[in-house]
Amino acid sequence: MRTKSLKKNKINVITLGCSKNVYDSEVLMGQLKASGKDVEHEAPAEKEGNIIVINTCGFIDNAKAESVNMILEYADKKERGLVDKVFVTGCLSERYRPDLEKEIPNVDQYFGTTELPQLLKALGADYKHELLGERLTTTPKNYAYLKIAEGCDRPCSFCAIPLMRGGHVSQPIEKLVKEAQGLAKNGVKELILIAQDLTYYGLDLYKKRNLAELLENLAKVEGIEWIRLHYAFPTGFPMDVLELMKREPKICNYIDIPLQHISDNILKSMRRGTTQAKTTKLLKEFREAVPGMAIRTTLIVGYPGETEEDFNILKDFVQEMKFDRLGCFAYSHEENTHAYLLEDNVPDEVKQARANEIMELQSQISWDLNQEKVGQVFRCIIDRKEGGHFVGRTEFDSPDVDNEVLIDATKHYVKTGEFVNIKITDATEFDLYGEPVQQ
Secondary structure, eight states: OOOOOOTTTEEEEEOSSSSHHHHHHHHHHHHHHHHTOOEEOOOOOOOOOOOOEEEOOOHHHHHHHHHHHHHHHHHHHHHSSSSEEEEEEHHHHHHHHHHHHHTTTSSEOOTTTOOOOHHHHTTOOOOTOTTOOOOOOOOOOTTTEOOOOSSOOOOTTTTOHHHHHOOEOOHHHHHHHHHHHHHHHTTTEEEEEOOOOOGGHHHHSSSSOHHHHHHHHHTSSSSSSSEOOOOOOSSOOOTTHHHHHHOOOTEEEEEEOBBBOOOOOHHHHHTOOOOHHHHHHHHHHHHHHHHTOEEEEEEESTTTOOHHHHHHHHHHHHHHHHHHHEEEEEOOOOSSSSGSSOOOOOHHHHHHHHHHHHHHHHHHHHHHHHHTTTTTTTEEEEEEEEEEEEEEEEOOOOTTTEEEEETTTTTOOOOSSEEEEEEHHEOOOSSSEEEEOOO
């Protein structure tokens, strides 16, 4: 039986997957709001509205399963008369639309990653070209994602993203600066630059790698105090970015550079265009150019043909490099990728055991690095209050994936959305504890 509190013609947007999807949902909601629509992001069940839009992820098995389960849940709610309409968009829909339409026909319509105008039309809204960069942000008010490019031109064997997002398309500098200015006016202090590949930025538009010029322009935006770089590819990295990072205080001494593996055999099969020697040299150059820089990476274990020797090479590399932050994933065998032609010959339990071993190693490295921070003072941004703590981050930490700085709210008061100097008093593997100090 439909509940009385369900609001008619209210749209609830649900986002699954990565920060690029978060950005897309925010753009969608900005457009809907501009057309006078009542829209919310992930509203609780009692306020969820009668029209549902699910922005899906199609990256690896776990993410696909989560997206399919969410679609099934809302298809069932529609069947039971709890919601009126269900629309599905995003990467899973782009990649598997015919299968989804056949298997879950109760969804009103499926849309791909480039079909925003069509989705808006189905929701009774018009696509407004003049809404340059205007969106309803879903993150805490002090930070926002800035998507500087869409798609990817890299040939990595394991990755299905070019199938779902197409080739690399950079956004013009002027457009991104205007978007950043709009965000700053709304109180955003930290921009997190995202793309499938930041290092490729500008090659299509300006015929050169132009990330440094974009950063210089963004650093001039009044109100923006931190600019953070996510997802830089290890081949063809524009070294002028490091010089800028060193001299421009607004650019966080932080980089997220997914390396995926380090054994030359595996790198070659993955079509990464690099070697262990080149990667090691690059990371040393990073640390020499910007001393104290935090480097985050992600790795894949259990790739087809990964031997015990390949895995040991990877383990030794992790131990030697001492990454500030590291995530590790078990390989997912994705159809229509180049690696799908290979035999997925590492058993699932071995993949998982290897992933656990890498994370165990990293947890000790993180513990050691965090202990060194005890007694030091860091400038932190306060994201939110949660339970008995205010939760902040240093410039070396990105939201959701890195260390958080916890401040006891029963003893100290700090303002969310503001920068505060925090002295670190204690540390665990993945969290820091501290108290505000005057400086």
